Amino acid sequence: MKRIVTSLLMTVGLVVSLTMADSSAATSARLISSVKLPTSAGAGLVIKATPAKWSLTVTRKYQWYVNNSLVSTTTAAQYKTSTAQKGKTLKVKEVAKFKSGKILTSTSGGVVIGRITFVTDPSLLYTDEAMTTLEIYPALIRPSTARLTYQWYRDSTSISGANSSSYTFSDADSGALITAKVTASATGFTSKSVTTEGIDAPVTNNASTVLLWSDEFDGNANDSPDATKWTAQEGDGTAFGNAGWGNGEMQWYLWNQAKLDGNGNLVITATRTGADSYNCYYAGQCQWISSKLVTLNKVGVKYGRMSVRLKSAAGEGSWPAFWTLGTNIGQVGWPRCGEIDVVELAGWNPTNVWGTPHGPISGGAGSGGTTQLASNADADYHVYTVDWYPDRMVWFVDGVAYHTYRKSSNESDWVFDSEQYLILNLAMGGGFGRTIDAGLQSTSISVDWVRVYSINGVGEIIQH
Numbered sequence: 001m002k003r004i005v006t007s008l009l010m011t012v013g014l015v016v017s018l019t020m021a022d023s024s025a026a027t028s029a030r031l032i033s034s035v036k037l038p039t040s041a042g043a044g045l046v047i048k049a050t051p052a053k054w055s056l057t058v059t060r061k062y063q064w065y066v067n068n069s070l071v072s073t074t075t076a077a078q079y080k081t082s083t084a085q086k087g088k089t090l091k092v093k094e095v096a097k098f099k100s101g102k103i104l105t106s107t108s109g110g111v112v113i114g115r116i117t118f119v120t121d122p123s124l125l126y127t128d129e130a131m132t133t134l135e136i137y138p139a140l141i142r143p144s145t146a147r148l149t150y151q152w153y154r155d156s157t158s159i160s161g162a163n164s165s166s167y168t169f170s171d172a173d174s175g176a177l178i179t180a181k182v183t184a185s186a187t188g189f190t191s192k193s194v195t196t197e198g199i200d201a202p203v204t205n206n207a208s209t210v211l212l213w214s215d216e217f218d219g220n221a222n223d224s225p226d227a228t229k230w231t232a233q234e235g236d237g238t239a240f241g242n243a244g245w246g247n248g249e250m251q252w253y254l255w256n257q258a259k260l261d262g263n264g265n266l267v268i269t270a271t272r273t274g275a276d277s278y279n280c281y282y283a284g285q286c287q288w289i290s291s292k293l294v295t296l297n298k299v300g301v302k303y304g305r306m307s308v309r310l311k312s313a314a315g316e317g318s319w320p321a322f323w324t325l326g327t328n329i330g331q332v333g334w335p336r337c338g339e340i341d342v343v344e345l346a347g348w349n350p351t352n353v354w355g356t357p358h359g360p361i362s363g364g365a366g367s368g369g370t371t372q373l374a375s376n377a378d379a380d381y382h383v384y385t386v387d388w389y390p391d392r393m394v395w396f397v398d399g400v401a402y403h404t405y406r407k408s409s410n411e412s413d414w415v416f417d418s419e420q421y422l423i424l425n426l427a428m429g430g431g432f433g434r435t436i437d438a439g440l441q442s443t444s445i446s447v448d449w450v451r452v453y454s455i456n457g458v459g460e461i462i463q464h
Contacts, residue, residue: 030055034106035062035077035094040143042188043086043114049077051094052106058096065091066113086114086190116192117142122182124196127166134199135166136180146184153179153195155391156408171208172456173201174387175394175404203394203401207387209305209453213461216449221262224255230293230424232258236280243281246334249319249430250287252278257291258424264448268293268426270318271442288436292425297464300327300419301452304459306342307385308424309448312377317436318347319427320445322384324420336360338415340393341368343384347443348434350376355386355395357405359413367410369395369403381448387455390417419462422450 032053041047051060064072064079067088072079081090089110096104119140127133136150152162154176159167167178177198185191215229232255237245244250251270258268270290280286301324308322321344326337339358346352356368373382385396393416395403407414426445429436452461 027056029098029100029102029104031096031104031106035092035108037090037092037108037111039111040115040117040189041081041090041111041113042143042186043081043083045188046078046080047090049079049092049094049108051077052096054096054098054104056098058098060097061095063093063095065093081113081188083188086188088113114189116146116184116186116189118184118192118194121194122180122196124178124180124199131202133166133168134178134180136182136196139182139194141184143186143189146186146189149183149185151181151183153181154201155389155406157391169201171204171206174205174207175203175401176201176389176392177406177408200404203404205396205399205401207305207455208457209455212304212452212454212459213299213301214449214451215266216264217260217266217447218264219260219262221260223260223262225258225260225266225293229295229298230258231296231298233292233294236278236286238281244430245427247427247430247432248282249427249433250280250282250317250436251275251290251426251428252280252286252288253292253425254289255291257289258293261446266424266447267444268320268424268447269442269444270313270426270428273442288428290426290428292423292427294424295422296327297421300421300462300464301388302419302460302462303388303390303455305385305387305451305453305455306340306422307383307451307453308342309381309383310343311379311381311446312345312350313426313443313445314347314350314376314378315437315440315443316347317429317433317440318345318443319430319433320345321423321425321427322447322450323423325423326415327419327421334358335363336415338418338420339366340386340388340416340420341366342386342395343397344432345377346433347378347437350378353377353382353384353397353402355384355403357393357413357416359410359415361410361413367405367413369405371397371400371402373397381446388416389455389458422452424450 035052036050091110093107122139123137124134127135152159152167179198181195183193268291275289276285278286323341329337335358341356344354351373356366358366387394391407393405
């Protein structure tokens with residue numbers, strides 16, 4: 001019996017001892033949660049820290065640091081920043097002293113004084129099923145009290161008066177990339193702006209246009225083109241230091257191969273007949289004669305709508321085009337002068353249409369687009385157009401857009417802010433025209449008119 005009591009007392013003693021140890025561990029001096037600063041801190045404002053939590057009662061002091069240099073020691077969990085500290089990192093260290101005399105510390109993460117943070121970026125959403133109006137979906141911003149202002153952009157150019165959180169497309173936006181800049185500002189903070197990703201405005205053909213210049217090709221049959229508007233560039237290119245016109249073409253150009261038909265059309269004829277009277281760069285006698293008309297030193301264009309109504313040439317190897325070159329080509333050369341192919345057609349692919357800009361980066365390949373006609377281009381007349389804005393170009397066939405080229409996406413390739421001159425020609429063969437059908441003896445294009453318009457007030461004609 002004595003042994004049982006003794007054993008029981010020993011067991012009780014052990015339990016008491018363990019309970020006391022557990023209680024001591026539960027009330028030991030330790031950190032439960034760290035001191036914290038707000039997610040944003042303005043310059044010249046009072047910043048309040050959220051104190052740390054400790055396992056026991058403590059007395060606290062705070063050491064405030066700016067760029068890791070101690071700037072204040074205080075018993076208050078707050079600190080007033082200065083305007084001179086804007087852009088620097090603020091931290092706080094809480095020093096806790098327990099009744100036992102033990103000292104522990106907790107240090108906050110850093111916050112940049114005066115910095116506005118976009119936690120999420122703003123985005124653009126349509127507000128209607130017709131997709132005519134955009135709205136800015138708000139971003140999460142710190143501080144949340146920041147004031148927001150807006151500016152909408154058309155291909156990186158600010159749109160006058162477009163300063164609300166929504167925007168409705170206009171005809172001036174046709175084919176443009178629309179973005180919005182959201183600027184957040186607050187007292188004690190440096191303003192910060194974020195630009196949304198862009199949305200393509202729908203392409204329309206409803207722009208306000210004014211006819212600036214045209215050639216309707218009215219006149220008598222067999223009359224030459226209007227010499228006040230057009231000049232012929234004759235030869236095979238050798239005289240211009242560009243044999244084969246840079247493309248291995250087979251024709252010799254002559255003024256007389258371009259004639260009015262008496263029905264309001266200009267006809268450019270390419271033919272083998274008479275070609276052997278001229279010596280070409282490739283093999284002595286030429287194989288073809290044709291015509292190339294330019295407005296160089298007579299009429300120039302800077303921005304606007306350039307349009308032609310024509311019926312293409314039949315036969316493999318034919319290569320009609322309406323295009324432009326920069327008038328500075330003599331000073332900077334090609335392709336730094338820029339080239340705008342309003343339309344290129346080819347007999348080897350008679351339903352295809354090409355519209356292409358060529359700049360110093362894209363070079364011969366260009367940055368063009370294509371579309372298909374329902375029937376061969378030589379079967380009927382079609383209207384081929386490019387709308388040339390200071391920030392983009394949009395290509396059309398019969399009023400339907402098929403390609404857009406933007407300055408904002410091609411900064412290094414965009415050299416299209418100066419005068420260009422117009423070119424009409426019918427080439428044969430070459431790199432683009434390809435092999436000429438051996439049985440083809442003659443082919444021609446008919447041009448109803450060439451016109452240049454301003455678009456929404458943009459565009460000009462330069463008369464020389």
